[in-house]
Amino acid sequence: MHIEKNTNKNLQSTECQIDISALETIIKDCKGVSGGLIPLLQRIQDQFTFIPPQAFKLIDKELNIPESESLGVATFYTQFKLNPTGKYTIKICKGTACHVQNASKIFDAISEYLQIKAGETTDDQLFTLELVSCLGCCSLAPAIMIGEETYGKLDDRSVISIIKEIQSRESK
Amino acid sequence: MSQLRVKVGLGSCGIAAGAQRIYDHLELIHQKNPEQWSLEKTNCIGICYSEPLVHIEFNDELYIYGNITPVGTEQVIESFLQHNTPPSAFLVYSSQLPASENDFINNQVKWALKNCGIINPEKIEEYEQMGGYQAVLKIQKWSPDRIIDEIEKSGLKGRGGGGFLTATKWRLASKQTKKNKYVICNADEGDPGAFMDRSILEGDPHGVLEGMIIAGKAIGATKGIIYCRAEYPLAIKRVQIAIEQAREKNYLGKNIFGIRGFDFDIYIKEGAGAFVCGEETALIASIEGKRGMPSKRPPFPAIKGVWDLPTVINNVETLVNIPTIINKGAENYARLGTEKAKGTKVFAITGKVKKSGLVEVPMGTPISTVIYDICGGTANGNKIKAVQLGGPSGGCVPAHLLDTIIDYDAIIETGAIMGSGGMVVMDESTCMVDVAKFFLTFTQSESCGKCTFCRIGTLRMLEILEKITSGEGEIEDLEILEDLALEIQSNSLCGLGQSAPNPVLSALKYFRDEFEAHIIDKRCPALQCSALIRYEILADRCVGCYQCRKVCPANAIESNDRRIHRIIEENCIRCGACYEKCRFDAIVRS
Numbered sequence: 001m002h003i004e005k006n007t008n009k010n011l012q013s014t015e016c017q018i019d020i021s022a023l024e025t026i027i028k029d030c031k032g033v034s035g036g037l038i039p040l041l042q043r044i045q046d047q048f049t050f051i052p053p054q055a056f057k058l059i060d061k062e063l064n065i066p067e068s069e070s071l072g073v074a075t076f077y078t079q080f081k082l083n084p085t086g087k088y089t090i091k092i093c094k095g096t097a098c099h100v101q102n103a104s105k106i107f108d109a110i111s112e113y114l115q116i117k118a119g120e121t122t123d124d125q126l127f128t129l130e131l132v133s134c135l136g137c138c139s140l141a142p143a144i145m146i147g148e149e150t151y152g153k154l155d156d157r158s159v160i161s162i163i164k165e166i167q168s169r170e171s172k
Numbered sequence: 173m174s175q176l177r178v179k180v181g182l183g184s185c186g187i188a189a190g191a192q193r194i195y196d197h198l199e200l201i202h203q204k205n206p207e208q209w210s211l212e213k214t215n216c217i218g219i220c221y222s223e224p225l226v227h228i229e230f231n232d233e234l235y236i237y238g239n240i241t242p243v244g245t246e247q248v249i250e251s252f253l254q255h256n257t258p259p260s261a262f263l264v265y266s267s268q269l270p271a272s273e274n275d276f277i278n279n280q281v282k283w284a285l286k287n288c289g290i291i292n293p294e295k296i297e298e299y300e301q302m303g304g305y306q307a308v309l310k311i312q313k314w315s316p317d318r319i320i321d322e323i324e325k326s327g328l329k330g331r332g333g334g335g336f337l338t339a340t341k342w343r344l345a346s347k348q349t350k351k352n353k354y355v356i357c358n359a360d361e362g363d364p365g366a367f368m369d370r371s372i373l374e375g376d377p378h379g380v381l382e383g384m385i386i387a388g389k390a391i392g393a394t395k396g397i398i399y400c401r402a403e404y405p406l407a408i409k410r411v412q413i414a415i416e417q418a419r420e421k422n423y424l425g426k427n428i429f430g431i432r433g434f435d436f437d438i439y440i441k442e443g444a445g446a447f448v449c450g451e452e453t454a455l456i457a458s459i460e461g462k463r464g465m466p467s468k469r470p471p472f473p474a475i476k477g478v479w480d481l482p483t484v485i486n487n488v489e490t491l492v493n494i495p496t497i498i499n500k501g502a503e504n505y506a507r508l509g510t511e512k513a514k515g516t517k518v519f520a521i522t523g524k525v526k527k528s529g530l531v532e533v534p535m536g537t538p539i540s541t542v543i544y545d546i547c548g549g550t551a552n553g554n555k556i557k558a559v560q561l562g563g564p565s566g567g568c569v570p571a572h573l574l575d576t577i578i579d580y581d582a583i584i585e586t587g588a589i590m591g592s593g594g595m596v597v598m599d600e601s602t603c604m605v606d607v608a609k610f611f612l613t614f615t616q617s618e619s620c621g622k623c624t625f626c627r628i629g630t631l632r633m634l635e636i637l638e639k640i641t642s643g644e645g646e647i648e649d650l651e652i653l654e655d656l657a658l659e660i661q662s663n664s665l666c667g668l669g670q671s672a673p674n675p676v677l678s679a680l681k682y683f684r685d686e687f688e689a690h691i692i693d694k695r696c697p698a699l700q701c702s703a704l705i706r707y708e709i710l711a712d713r714c715v716g717c718y719q720c721r722k723v724c725p726a727n728a729i730e731s732n733d734r735r736i737h738r739i740i741e742e743n744c745i746r747c748g749a750c751y752e753k754c755r756f757d758a759i760v761r762s
């Protein structure tokens with residue numbers, strides 16, 4: 001399995017189109033909450049599927065947390081994405097049990113089928129591919145998680161049929 | 173009419189294996205005949221190898237059915253209802269099976285897991301029926317010192333990996349005079365290959381809450397935080413339900429349990445994905461909303477923790493043991509185990525083992541007992557090569573040392589650590605160089621970057637391991653690896669860096685010959701490192717079907733005039749596609 005640094009962390013130079021007022025509401029809501037930066041970023045990500053670049057400036061303005069600090073936190077934790085993610089995030093477990101049960105094959109199969117690497121999103125914005133350290137379903141290794149659903153005891157064929165099923169459901 | 177209770181094991185692993193579909197199917201059938209039998213939810217009992225699981229209680233006997241489908245479950249229930257007999261198909265646990273079949277359950281001693289897979293974790297009443305929240309009532313008039321004395325008597329040590337005496341932490345925090353203090357449940361289970369804490373949170377959330385309440389009473393805290401990985405959505409949901417139920421009954425909030433002046437409430441903080449946050453000081457930084465980077469100790473969190481207030485941080489398994497210790501008595505807990513390691517330990521056993529799952533055994537049990545007598549040895553009868561303990565911070569216990577007992581000191585002597593409870597079984601088909609590389613890849617990418625040796629040293633080590641597995645290693649590399657390992661251990665601030673080289677050192681200690689085979693002979697004995705595998709077509713087996721030639725991405729296969737195929741060595745990129753494709757076993761690896 002070729003483990004790459006999360007390419008999703010590449011900073012965006014261009015501002016993207018988002019609903020600024022929704023962003024403002026969330027940020028203003030967190031005024032005065034101590035230790036609230038991580039939950040705030042989590043809420044922003046829940047709303048937009050990623051942390052839009054405008055957020056950091058607004059957090060600075062409204063909450064007096066310097067951009068360097070909020071961006072530092074956002075880039076430190078793997079959960080935070082700085083680019084839009086697909087409707088479904090496919091998390092491939094690269095835990096020990098999955099590793100010894102050939103998780104790399106699952107990764108390669110999905111990566112080839114969807115033509116994306118770890119951290120990337122498909123052009124149709126349907127899938128984002130991610131490698132995660134352990135899903136805690138070791139007895140079902142190799143395992144993956146799509147959205148909040150976990151799938152186990154996979155091989156390179158069954159995993160593709162799961163993805164195809166989602167694709168056909170979405171195309172309807 | 174006889175009583176028939178059907179419980180479906182709805183842990184996140186069970187759901188992944190299809191348990192939710194079974195429950196939904198049974199719910200439909202149950203509506204037609206609700207008087208005849210009852211349908212309930214429970215969590216995983218730990219028989220992960222047979223998931224999905226359906227528990228059936230009939231005439232005071234427990235029958236567990238596994239590897240079962242919705243329709244299969246329906247047939248099992250019908251058989252009970254119509255013939256009053258348990259069908260034998262899909263049966264994985266019952267007193268009617270030969271004793272050896274039940275070893276997995278019967279050879280365990282359950283303290284921490286006693287409610288998992290027994291009660292419905294979403295119902296506070298079921299927890300109370302099992303004696304839940306009685307421990308808080310028992311200690312309500314005890315002084316903090318008496319509670320801590322009792323925990324001290326039990327000998328309970330932190331189950332997250334540190335192995336620090338729980339009572340010592342509590343006493344230090346208890347002595348602090350600050351008015352506000354915190355109890356934190358560390359549920360940032362990050363070791364790949366470990367899922368004990370997830371199972372406990374999903375299966376017995378009230379047990380963890382009760383443990384935290386008792387800790388709160390002992391140290392004089394008013395607030396509890398459960399710091400849980402975001403990768404565990406079901407655990408977070410179940411704990412959230414448990415907190416709400418406990419608040420409703422005034423087991424959390426102000427003057428809880430009617431005890432005047434005892435205020436304690438708990439909330440959940442979701443982790444944002446950083447392994448280093450399992451380290452106490454990094455966890456505190458993360459709760460405060462900062463980058464999860466460790467800081468120097470002392471001051472210890474028990475003196476200066478979250479927001480500079482005294483903070484006790486305990487692991488999930490440690491906390492869930494607390495109410496049981498209070499209820500059953502510390503001396504009974506201390507009776508189990510060895511002189512320095514008391515009580516029980518939960519292990520998540522995975523890898524090349526026949527029965528993988530959750531196992532709780534008394535300390536002092538030999539590792540071999542767990543692997544062979546409880547988990548049935550390897551799945552395919554292969555010889556065990558090593559057992560990995562402690563994940564990326566631990567090391568391997570080789571086959572000839574498997575009689576080592578489960579005890580903090582005994583395991584450290586082998587070069588591994590007790591860790592949080594991950595136990596990965598490896599057989600002859602596992603390459604130890606590859607495993608060492610795997611763990612180092614993990615710690616390398618999880619290093620927070622604060623200490624130079626951890627940040628850059630692990631990367632240099634990883635580069636060397638990559639060099640070795642790709643067939644370009646030199647014999648001097650082993651010396652450099654060991655040298656770097658020692659420097660990283662002694663020049664890193666936190667446990668992550670100090671223990672990151674362990675998997676490599678322990679692999680070098682016991683499996684140096686495998687490293688040498690990669691370097692000198694350019695061969696991977698376990699046939700795992702693709703760059704070192706040679707493929708060959710056996711002429712007498714080849715039928716000339718052209719399948720291998722079609723699938724080869726490098727045009728490295730040619731055929732002679734008799735259509736017998738041959739691999740052109742210098743073109744072969746060793747991808748193994750031909751080996752996978754051949755249906756006549758005509759391609760061999762070496």
